[in-house]
Amino acid sequence: MNNKNAIxxxxxxxxxxxxxCWTYLNRYPDNNDGRIEVKGMAxxxxxxxxxxxxxxxxxEKVNLKEAYAAITNDKQIVEDFLVSNGVSxxxxxxxxxxxxxxxxxxxxxxxxxxxxxFKTFNLTQxxxxxxxxxxxxxxxxxxxxxxxxxxxxxxxxxxxxYYSELxxxxxxxxxxxxxxxxxxxxxxxEKSGASLGDLNFADMGVLQIVGQNSDESYxxxxxxxxxxxxxxxxxxxDLSYDVKN
Numbered sequence: 001m002n003n004k005n006a007i008x009x010x011x012x013x014x015x016x017x018x019x020x021c022w023t024y025l026n027r028y029p030d031n032n033d034g035r036i037e038v039k040g041m042a043x044x045x046x047x048x049x050x051x052x053x054x055x056x057x058x059x060e061k062v063n064l065k066e067a068y069a070a071i072t073n074d075k076q077i078v079e080d081f082l083v084s085n086g087v088s089x090x091x092x093x094x095x096x097x098x099x100x101x102x103x104x105x106x107x108x109x110x111x112x113x114x115x116x117x118f119k120t121f122n123l124t125q126x127x128x129x130x131x132x133x134x135x136x137x138x139x140x141x142x143x144x145x146x147x148x149x150x151x152x153x154x155x156x157x158x159x160x161x162y163y164s165e166l167x168x169x170x171x172x173x174x175x176x177x178x179x180x181x182x183x184x185x186x187x188x189x190e191k192s193g194a195s196l197g198d199l200n201f202a203d204m205g206v207l208q209i210v211g212q213n214s215d216e217s218y219x220x221x222x223x224x225x226x227x228x229x230x231x232x233x234x235x236x237x238d239l240s241y242d243v244k245n
Contacts, residue, residue, distance in 0.1 A: 036188060039238050040177040041235070042172075044169065044232070046169065048134065048161035048231065050163065051160070055157060057153055071125055078154065081146060086133070097125045098125070099122070103116040134229065141159055182239065206222035206235070207235050208235065209223055209224050209231050212228065212231060
């Protein structure tokens with residue numbers, strides 16, 4: 001870089017630093033004096049109105065055709081059980097059948113691997129039930145022994161609970177948390193004999209959803225409980241106001 005370019009480059013840096021300082025001082029003339037920062041919070045208890053229950057069943061047979069016939073029969077047994085207990089077919093989703101070949105490793109008398117021998121086909125199919133009839137699906141999930149007694153190797157998973165009105169709930173929490181923060185700021189400022197000025201900063205925390213009366217911890221990325229039917233949602237809002245003396 002020659003001397004002329006070096007002078008121009010240095011001047012540009014000095015100008016940029018000066019401009020940044022001028023902007024900062026004009027935006028924060030008192031170095032944050034005369035401002036108040038407050039945190040507001042809102043929370044609400046609610047009950048889930050949507051349940052998702054999943055399970056799977058398996059068949060193992062040496063003959064692939066027989067295995068498919070068996071798992072197809074299992075599917076019909078599962079579907080009949082669900083429908084007969086008040087679950088609508090529209091709420092039942094069967095996944096594709098997955099097929100795995102099971103092999104046994106063969107060893108020599110010296111313990112060396114000498115090959116593999118085919119043993120059986122392992123077929124698995126999953127089923128998912130999604131419904132707003134939470135109470136009925138909970139009841140049906142506890143009656144799964146009827147399917148087991150029919151010869152189906154059914155594996156039931158724990159239900160998951162959701163809330164379909166979550167977007168409107170979040171908006172309500174944001175509004176209430178903002179009101180809470182502003183009220184805190186007004187109380188503090190008025191007690192000091194000043195008045196609240198313009199809002200110059202707002203930051204929303206993440207939505208936290210935990211089970212009611214649980215020992216779950218909040219997380220930086222937001223907690224989202226799906227194991228509890230009854231939940232508590234909360235959110236925080238940080239506000240910064242100018243203070244007028």
